[in-house]
Amino acid sequence: MTTLLTVEKLSKRFGGLQAVNEVSFSVEAGSIKALIGPNGAGKTTLFNLISGVIAPDSGVINFCGSQVQGLRPHQVASKGMARTFQHIRLFPKMSVLENIMIGRHIHSRAGFVAGMLSIPYTWSEEKQIREKAHEIMAFLDLESLAHVEATSLSYGQQRNVELGRALACEPKLLLLDEPAAGLNMSETTELGALISRIRNTGITVLIVEHDMGLVMDISDEILVLSYGKKIADDKPLAIQSNSEVINVYLGEDEDDA
Amino acid sequence: MSAKFIQIFGFAVTIVAIQVFTQLTDSSFHLTQFTMTAYYSLLVIGLCMLIGYAGQISLGHAGFFAIGGYMSAFLTTHNLAAMKGTPFIALLSKLGLLVERKDLYGGELLAFHPWSACILSVCTVLVIAYVIGGPVLKLKGHYLAMATLGFGIIIYRIVLGTSSLGAADGISGVPGFSIFPGVMIGGSGSGRILNYYVAWGIVIAGMTFLLNLIGSRVGRALSAIHGAEDAAEAMGIPTANYKLRVFVLSAGFAAVAGVLLTHYNGSIGPSEASVMKSVRYVAIVAIGGMTSLWGAISMSLILNYFSLRGSFGTYDDAVFGVILILIMLFAPDGLIRKQVLGDLKSYLKRIRSKAVAS
Numbered sequence: 109m110t111t112l113l114t115v116e117k118l119s120k121r122f123g124g125l126q127a128v129n130e131v132s133f134s135v136e137a138g139s140i141k142a143l144i145g146p147n148g149a150g151k152t153t154l155f156n157l158i159s160g161v162i163a164p165d166s167g168v169i170n171f172c173g174s175q176v177q178g179l180r181p182h183q184v185a186s187k188g189m190a191r192t193f194q195h196i197r198l199f200p201k202m203s204v205l206e207n208i209m210i211g212r213h214i215h216s217r218a219g220f221v222a223g224m225l226s227i228p229y230t231w232s233e234e235k236q237i238r239e240k241a242h243e244i245m246a247f248l249d250l251e252s253l254a255h256v257e258a259t260s261l262s263y264g265q266q267r268n269v270e271l272g273r274a275l276a277c278e279p280k281l282l283l284l285d286e287p288a289a290g291l292n293m294s295e296t297t298e299l300g301a302l303i304s305r306i307r308n309t310g311i312t313v314l315i316v317e318h319d320m321g322l323v324m325d326i327s328d329e330i331l332v333l334s335y336g337k338k339i340a341d342d343k344p345l346a347i348q349s350n351s352e353v354i355n356v357y358l359g360e361d362e363d364d365a
Numbered sequence: 366m367s368a369k370f371i372q373i374f375g376f377a378v379t380i381v382a383i384q385v386f387t388q389l390t391d392s393s394f395h396l397t398q399f400t401m402t403a404y405y406s407l408l409v410i411g412l413c414m415l416i417g418y419a420g421q422i423s424l425g426h427a428g429f430f431a432i433g434g435y436m437s438a439f440l441t442t443h444n445l446a447a448m449k450g451t452p453f454i455a456l457l458s459k460l461g462l463l464v465e466r467k468d469l470y471g472g473e474l475l476a477f478h479p480w481s482a483c484i485l486s487v488c489t490v491l492v493i494a495y496v497i498g499g500p501v502l503k504l505k506g507h508y509l510a511m512a513t514l515g516f517g518i519i520i521y522r523i524v525l526g527t528s529s530l531g532a533a534d535g536i537s538g539v540p541g542f543s544i545f546p547g548v549m550i551g552g553s554g555s556g557r558i559l560n561y562y563v564a565w566g567i568v569i570a571g572m573t574f575l576l577n578l579i580g581s582r583v584g585r586a587l588s589a590i591h592g593a594e595d596a597a598e599a600m601g602i603p604t605a606n607y608k609l610r611v612f613v614l615s616a617g618f619a620a621v622a623g624v625l626l627t628h629y630n631g632s633i634g635p636s637e638a639s640v641m642k643s644v645r646y647v648a649i650v651a652i653g654g655m656t657s658l659w660g661a662i663s664m665s666l667i668l669n670y671f672s673l674r675g676s677f678g679t680y681d682d683a684v685f686g687v688i689l690i691l692i693m694l695f696a697p698d699g700l701i702r703k704q705v706l707g708d709l710k711s712y713l714k715r716i717r718s719k720a721v722a723s
Contacts, residue, residue: 159599185601193599199592201656202585210589214601216582220610223581224574230581237582277600 112137112281112312113158118167118177120153127153129336130167135281135329140303140313142323145333146356151316152194154333155285158314159191160184172280186214190279192270194286194316198258204269205254208241211276215240244272248302264295275306282306284315288322300326324348332356369576372659373569380565384558396561397552398673399666403564404626405646406665407571411618413650413661414575418584419611420591421502422510424643425517429494429616431524431638433486433623438536438633439529440482444468446475466540479542479628487620494616495609502608514640521638535634542628550628560629567625568662571618575658587611641682645672648689654699664700 113135120128128150135141143151156162158169160181169177176184190211199207216237218230245251248268253261258269267287274282284303288296300322307313307326317323323330323344330347332340334356340347347353387393412426445463448454454475457463462481468474477485501512524530531537541551548563549556578584589597590604598604627633636642649668653660668685671677677684692699 161595161599180603181595181598182601182603185599191599193596197593197596197599199589199596201592202588206585206588210585210597210600210602213582213586218582220578220583220614223578223583226577226581233582273600 110137111135112172113314114168114170115154115158116168116170118154118157118169119165120150120157120162121165122153126336128157128164131333131336131338133331133338133341135312135314137280137312138307138310139328140307140315140326142327142330143314143316143333144318144320144323144330148335149333150336151333152285153336155191155283155316158184159189159283185277188277188280189283190274190277190281191283192267192274192285192287194289196263196266196270198266198269198273200257200259202258203255204245204250204258204261204272205238205241207258207269208244208250208272208276209237211244211273212237212240214277241276244276247275248272263290267291267299271302275311279311281312281314284313284317286316286318288317288319296322369580373573373576376572376659376662377565377569380562380569384561393557395674396557398670400557400561400564400629401626401673402666402669403561403568404622404629405669406568406662407622407625408619409646409649409653409661409665410568410572410575410658411615411622412646413653413655413658414578414618415611415615416647416650417655417657417661418579418591419587419608421608421612422506422647423513423612423615424510424640424647425513425515425520426615426619426646427638427640427642428517428520429490429619430623430626430642431520431633431635432493433490433620434627434633434637435524435530435536435623436486436489437479437482437624438539438627440477440485441479441540441628442536442538443476443529444474446473449475468538479540480544483542483621483624483628486624487617490620490623491613491617494613498609498612498616502605502612514643517638517640517643521635521640524638525635531634533635535632535637536627537632539627539631539633541631542625550625552629552631564625564629567621571621572658572662579658583607641685644689645682645685648685648692651692652688652696652700657699660699 111134115134116132117130118128118132119126119130131154143154145151153162157164157177160176160179160183163178167177168175171184171187171189174187176187199210216233218233222230242251242254245254248271250265250268250272253265258266261269271287288299291299296319303313303315303326315323315327327344330340330342330344331338332347332353339352339356340350342350383399384396387395408426408430412423415421415423445454454463462477463475464478465473465475497516501509501516504512525533541549541553543549544563548559550560550563586597586602586607589600589602590607594604623637649665650661653662653664672681
């Protein structure tokens with residue numbers, strides 16, 4: 109397998125807090141990698157560093173053979189990285205279809221002038237965008253909701269729309285930030301199956317998640333963070349028996365740590 | 366696609382109907398105000414694009430309007446005859462940018478041709494919008510409003526304080542702008558009907574461009590920026606760049622409006638640059654429903670017309686201030702919105718189902 113994403117000695121400090129401390133890891137193409145850790149471990153910060161929302165203080169992020177640290181989020185996205193948000197960020201006043209069509213932005217090119225003049229090539233491009241969006245809605249069982257305002261949907265459906273929007277980018281790497289948050293058990297099981305299906309289409313997944321059942325089920329590898337530091341990076345079974353991980357999660361004697 | 370065409374066609378019919386009505390009632394002098402209204406509407410739809418669709422506010426659009434108008438007025442009236450011998454003027458002359466005519470007293474007047482003045486003015490505004498838009502659009506909400514307001518105030522004070530721009534008197538004697546042979550944008554009485562149609566033709570063209578844009582990939586991206594900027598950025602939309610472009614685009618609409626209205630009126634005064642003008646444009650966009658170009662243009666047509674006819678008397682500015690307050694309090698989505706049509710549709714449906722039941 110080839111390595112899609114390599115992170116080397118990535119650090120970020122917020123004032124007195126070392127949110128991410130010299131973290132290094134890699135993600136193999138075609139795998140599902142989970143990122144876990146107690147609250148405040150720096151998981152979301154690490155996500156934001158990788159996707160370009162914040163710039164690291166030091167360290168290197170290598171994605172698809174080029175360094176992406178310090179790039180703007182839209183530049184990182186156009187290299188083939190799509191994400192969902194911990195708190196769902198759909199576009200209000202836009203339908204499910206339109207939300208997902210936004211995901212095609214990086215794969216289309218009509219600009220201001222072409223748009224204003226409605227130059228013929230934009231018509232076929234629009235058609236392609238629409239077709240691809242419908243394809244994705246079919247994959248996620250959202251077809252019947254195509255023309256419903258996205259933000260009026262139930263929480264679980266909104267999650268799916270957000271996922272659809274990210275899939276419409278046809279990303280090489282999909283970053284999922286706590287996708288199971290707020291879902292019930294059966295919804296979580298469905299989500300797990302869905303993530304596996306997504307991986308089977310050839311998309312690499314990096315997921316931050318608190319639901320251990322889900323993480324253990326679907327991940328190929330798990331990276332454990334605590335206080336901004338990497339404490340383990342291994343296969344699920346090995347993680348389950350890793351004493352340091354158990355320490356962090358169950359809070360055994362401070363003296364042992 | 367077809368819905369858009371029908372809307373544009375319907376609007377064109379309205380424009381023709383107004384003209385026919387004034388013709389039949391022998392009140393075609395009203396067309397002067399309607400023509401001026403057209404040029405203000407051009408600014409309003411550009412501003413609607415910025416505020417309603419991209420979610421960015423500008424309280425300085427009268428500034429862009431005034432820069433366009435003043436610059437074109439200055440270039441077409443400033444006499445270069447005395448400098449005729451200099452190589453620079455000779456070069457401009459050779460490039461065909463200048464035109465010779467007689468001034469009011471029969472003296473020789475060498476000034477820029479309206480076409481070259483127009484293009485230079487609009488390009489200048491685009492550059493200014495680009496330069497100030499870069500840093501200013503990093504701001505959001507109130508801060509963006511304040512920064513653009515500051516820009517508007519600066520332009521107003523500059524215009525008012527510069528003697529070569531006529532200070533408080535403004536610039537008059539601006540020549541008509543013959544955009545094509547036989548088609549002159551100017552205040553001569555004979556061309557009133559032609560001017561009316563030219564002006565609204567330009568507005569309809571501008572409207573078509575903007576409606577196309579809204580329905581395009583860029584329009585969707587702008588709505589996305591309006592709705593959730595961070596998510597739009599994460600989807601690969603260069604948000605800063607798009608905001609800047611739509612800001613420059615709407616400034617361009619304001620500049621074209623300023624240039625054409627100045628040539629039509631034959632003059633421009635500092636009141637065109639005043640902050641109250643900017644507030645008025647925002648008020649019109651707000652009452653039209655922010656996210657509706659048709660709402661904005663219909664409100665612009667009605668309110669600008671009554672304002673120009675002097676219906677609001679000396680309370681003109683106050684009326685627009687009151688409108689803005691009332692809209693923000695009671696109908697923040699504006700008076701003209703899809704909801705109204707939706708309500709109407711469901712009402713009709715209810716009546717129909719009642720009829721079927723009985």
